[in-house]
Amino acid sequence: xxxxxxxxxxxxxxxxxxxxxxxxxxxxxxxxxxxxxxxxxxxxxxxxxxxxxxxxxxxxxxxxxxxxxxxxxxxxxxxxxxxxxxxxxxxxxxxxxxxxxxxxxxxxxxxxxxxxxxxxxxxxxxxxxxxxxxxxxxxxxxxxxxxxxxxxxxxxxxxxxxxxxxxxxxxxxxxxxxxxxxxxxxxxxxxxxxxxxxxxxxxxxxxxxxxxxxxxxxxxxxxxxxxxxxxxxxxxxxxxxxxxxxx
Amino acid sequence: xxxxxxxxxxxxxxxxxxxxxxxxxxxxxxxxxxxxxxxxxxxxxxxxxxxxxxxxxxxxxxxxxxxxxxxxxxxxxxxxxxxxxxxxxxxxxxxxxxxxxxxxxxxxxxxxxxxxxxxxxxxxxxxxxxxxxxxxxxxxxxxxxxxxxxxxxxxxxxxxxxxxxxxxxxxxxxxxxxxxxxxxxxxxxxxxxxxxxxxxxxxxxxxxxxxxxxxxxxxxxxxxxxxxxxxxxxxxxxxxxx
Numbered sequence: 001x002x003x004x005x006x007x008x009x010x011x012x013x014x015x016x017x018x019x020x021x022x023x024x025x026x027x028x029x030x031x032x033x034x035x036x037x038x039x040x041x042x043x044x045x046x047x048x049x050x051x052x053x054x055x056x057x058x059x060x061x062x063x064x065x066x067x068x069x070x071x072x073x074x075x076x077x078x079x080x081x082x083x084x085x086x087x088x089x090x091x092x093x094x095x096x097x098x099x100x101x102x103x104x105x106x107x108x109x110x111x112x113x114x115x116x117x118x119x120x121x122x123x124x125x126x127x128x129x130x131x132x133x134x135x136x137x138x139x140x141x142x143x144x145x146x147x148x149x150x151x152x153x154x155x156x157x158x159x160x161x162x163x164x165x166x167x168x169x170x171x172x173x174x175x176x177x178x179x180x181x182x183x184x185x186x187x188x189x190x191x192x193x194x195x196x197x198x199x200x201x202x203x204x205x206x207x208x209x210x211x212x213x214x215x216x217x218x219x220x221x222x223x224x225x226x227x228x229x230x231x232x233x234x235x236x237x238x239x240x241x242x243x244x245x246x247x
Numbered sequence: 248x249x250x251x252x253x254x255x256x257x258x259x260x261x262x263x264x265x266x267x268x269x270x271x272x273x274x275x276x277x278x279x280x281x282x283x284x285x286x287x288x289x290x291x292x293x294x295x296x297x298x299x300x301x302x303x304x305x306x307x308x309x310x311x312x313x314x315x316x317x318x319x320x321x322x323x324x325x326x327x328x329x330x331x332x333x334x335x336x337x338x339x340x341x342x343x344x345x346x347x348x349x350x351x352x353x354x355x356x357x358x359x360x361x362x363x364x365x366x367x368x369x370x371x372x373x374x375x376x377x378x379x380x381x382x383x384x385x386x387x388x389x390x391x392x393x394x395x396x397x398x399x400x401x402x403x404x405x406x407x408x409x410x411x412x413x414x415x416x417x418x419x420x421x422x423x424x425x426x427x428x429x430x431x432x433x434x435x436x437x438x439x440x441x442x443x444x445x446x447x448x449x450x451x452x453x454x455x456x457x458x459x460x461x462x463x464x465x466x467x468x469x470x471x472x473x474x475x476x477x478x479x480x481x482x483x484x485x486x487x488x489x
Contacts (some may be wrong), residue, residue, distance in 0.1 A: 130325035132301050136318075140343040147337075151327045153411070 011209055022203065029187040033098060033168040036107035039158050040167075044115025048212050051116065051150040052123035053131070053141040056124065060102050066120070074106075078176030082105045098179040103187070111163040118159040122152050154229050159192035161213035165215050184216030252277050252299060252432055254313050254470060259306030260290075260297055267293040268368060268456045271307070277395070278430035280422055282437055282447035282464075283307075287481065290456040291436035295398045298434065318394035323399040324385030326373030327466035331384050334373040335359050338388040343391075348435065359391035360384075363417055379410025385423050386417050399435035403442065411442075419446060444468055 007215035008017045012024050013211045051063070084091045085102055096102045126148045144178035147157060171189035182196060249345055253275040260268040275281055277310050283291040296302040297309060299319045311317075326334045335356035347355070360366045363383040368376060373384055382402060388395060399418070403411040410447055424430040437443050441462070450467040452460040459468065460477035467480070469475055474481040 111302045132296070133319075133321050133325045136299055136301060138343055143341075147327065209437075 003093065008202040011206035014202060014206040019206075020035060022206055022210070024183075025186050025188055025191045025207065026214075028100075028185075029189070029211075030214065032103045033107060033164060035158065036104045036167050037111060037164045039104070040108045040111040040115050040163060044112050044163070045149060045156060047161075048116040048121075049110075049123050050142065051120040052127055053145040054147075054177075058160025063120070066113055066117045070117055072110060072113060073172065074110055074170040075172030075176065077106050077110045078173035081109065081177045085208060097177065098181060098185055100179040100185065103174045103185060104137040106177045107167040107170065107232045110170060110173055110222050114163045115159055115168055119149065119156060120160070122155045123149050124237070125154060135222055142179065152168050154226055157222060157225060161218050164218060168214065169211065248311060248399075250277050251275070252315050254310040254418055255298075255307065256310070256452045258297065258304045258309055259300055260293055261305040262293065262302075264485060266456060266471075268297065271456075271458055272449065272459065272460060275396075275434065277432055278422075278424075280433040280446055280448045282435060283453060284437060284440070284443060284450060284483070285453035289453040291453055292400050293456070294453065295400050295434065295447050299398050315396060316394045317396045317398060318389035318392045319361040319398040320382075320385050320400065320402050321390050322404050324381050324388075326381060326384065328372060328374055328382035330370050331376065332356050332360060332369040332371070334384060335388045335391055339391050340478065342392055353393055355469060356387075359387040362390060363387040364423060369444050373485050377410070379406050379413055382410065383417065384408060384423070386414065390421055393425075394431060396432040396434065399433065401438065404438065411439075415442060415446065422446070438487075440468075440484065452483060454479050454483070 048071055051059075051066075054178075081102065083089050083106075085094065085097045085107075094101075114175055123145055127144065131148070134147060137145060146216065149194075165246050169189065171193055174180075174185070174187055175193070178187065178190065180186050180190040188196075192204045192207045195201070195207070223241045251274050253273075255271050255273050258268060258271040266302055266434060267426060268288055271290075272488065273296065277415050287290055293302060296481070297304050299317055300309075302320075307312060311432045322465060327337065329337065332353060333356075335353040336349065338347060339345060341351040357366065357369060360369050363386055365376075365380060365383055365387060368380065386402075397418075402418070403414050418435070419431060422433045433446070435446075450460070450462055450464055452467075453454065460473065460480035462476060467477070468484075470481065470485075
């Protein structure tokens with residue numbers, strides 16, 4: 001198994017044979033990243049939409065900080081979460097260290113800035129162009145940001161997929177706070193790192209292929225949703241039925 | 248005597264480092280059709296936005312008669328990815344003074360769409376309509392609010408001649424109001440002097456954020472009188488007509 005092609009063939013066999021060792025790790029990875037992204041998406045979209053319309057002293061500094069956090073190294077997040085959750089840390093009482101929750105927390109911290117910053121940009125661009133029209137109709141800043149965020153939902157969906165891609169492909173944070181414990185906290189990226197160091201290239205490669213496949217599937221799903229959305233917008237939309245009122 | 252609906256007294260507007268309006272004073276009576284003309288950057292849009300409260304003024308006073316309802320139309324209306332009906336209904340639902348529930352807003356929106364001849368596309372996505380239809384939809388959104396004053400910022404500037412005529416006809420009909428006793432005041436910015444001549448009763452010429460001429464439409468288009476009253480406005484009109 002010392003050639004690339006042999007490793008690829010063995011990896012494909014692992015995938016097609018539904019090897020439990022591989023699929024348990026895949027399932028855990030998806031669960032951790034999906035949970036972290038769902039939580040981060042809720043927080044990030046609300047925060048980003050608010051930042052798009054809010055005007056306060058120090059806003060520039062907040063945006064600068066937020067944009068800097070886009071490049072947050074995952075190992076630094078891992079280290080910070082480790083310090084927070086360690087026995088002597090401020091969140092040590094939670095007892096989350098080396099657990100599913102710790103990994104979710106680390107990935108949540110990693111992707112919240114991504115969702116927030118990108119949502120802020122999308123909503124602020126539309127607000128700058130058309131915000132006054134909605135203001136003239138009586139929509140206050142907060143309602144305006146929600147309306148415009150809803151209107152840009154396809155762009156926000158792309159942001160969600162970007163965030164998921166960032167979460168599922170990171171290795172540093174989950175390695176530090178999860179500990180890569182077999183059967184508990186081992187996820188695709190930590191398993192790839194471990195199996196590569198052990199020389200089990202087929203399993204590492206198999207996991208790598210699944211990882212790519214997951215991202216590919218997500219992007220394909222996104223493309224389908226976008227196309228469906230565009231087609232739906234081209235067709236007459238259903239008008240909510242009104243008693244005695246027919247267009 | 249006609250009631251004064253809007254009064255501006257020495258209004259100044261600062262946009263960043265630029266003084267966008269300086270010492271603007273005017274009175275607008277109910278039922279007037281006031282066209283704002285002038286070159287790009289002369290302050291037409293700024294004046295409309297100031298009248299509608301979208302821009303704060305740094306000097307002077309802007310006064311509205313009690314209870315006056317206003318609506319504003321923009322050059323490129325922004326419609327959400329909703330049906331035409333729901334776009335109009337949303338505009339009504341956002342009007343807190345009206346306090347309509349969604350169903351009532353939709354019922355009124357449908358009447359507004361019928362008013363502008365768009366009932367057949369009520370279920371279509373607002374964004375998929377043609378430019379002219381979108382502007383008529385925006386007019387319906389404004390009309391549905393039953394305004395006393397309708398402000399329009401170059402409403403036909405980006406439309407083809409046919410759509411222009413349709414919107415212009417609707418503007419004239421809206422200005423006539425629901426009854427002859429309740430005419431709607433129109434204040435609009437335009438580069439189209441033909442349209443100004445056809446629709447307005449009064450023309451205000453702006454230059455560098457100042458009012459340089461404020462005349463009844465017949466006087467504004469009388470070259471001798473205009474040259475006498477305002478050489479700057481006369482030069483502008485001659486330039487536009489040549």
